[in-house]
Amino acid sequence: MKTKESMKNEIFTLESRELNEGKKVAFIAGAINRDIKKANVKAKMKSITECGQLSELEVGDGENAVSLKDPMSGLPIDKEKAKEYLAIIDGQHRYMAIMALREEDRCGKKKYEEAARKWQKNGRNEEDKPQEYTPKAPAHIKARYPLNNEI
Secondary structure, eight states: OOOTGGGTTOOEEHHHHHHHHOOEEEEEOSTTSOOOOHHHHHHHHHHHHHHOOOSOEEEEEGGGSSOEEOTTTOOEEOGGGGGGEEEEEEOHHHHHHHHHHHHHHHHHHHHHHHHHHHHHHTTOOGGGOOOOOOOOSOSSOEEEOOSOTTO
């Protein structure tokens, strides 16, 4: 089994940690991280749509953070549950952009499926055929532990 020290240079996905270890994602509460700015998230959404996730998120184990908050609701996470989380140290705007793109993808896929059903029901006229929907969000969110042991 790999130790945390041997995983320092490894890039992994948040989804694999959730599946294999039950780890959820949290933000560090307090003044440690910048507030999420909608303009920054929109810019990241555009960049990720065009280029994909170019740099991984930097995360740490939740139990090492002073306090955590849920990234979507902003509500505090109990200290007793901190070991169930990976805390995003760097990349909060990228994470929020990917989550917003996933929501857009969910809605876009639903609209496409509804249009396709309507098209099939109405005789499959080629000029009314809906355009296929292509997801914008990456399938997996890349992350890594910091290389500096002091973080």
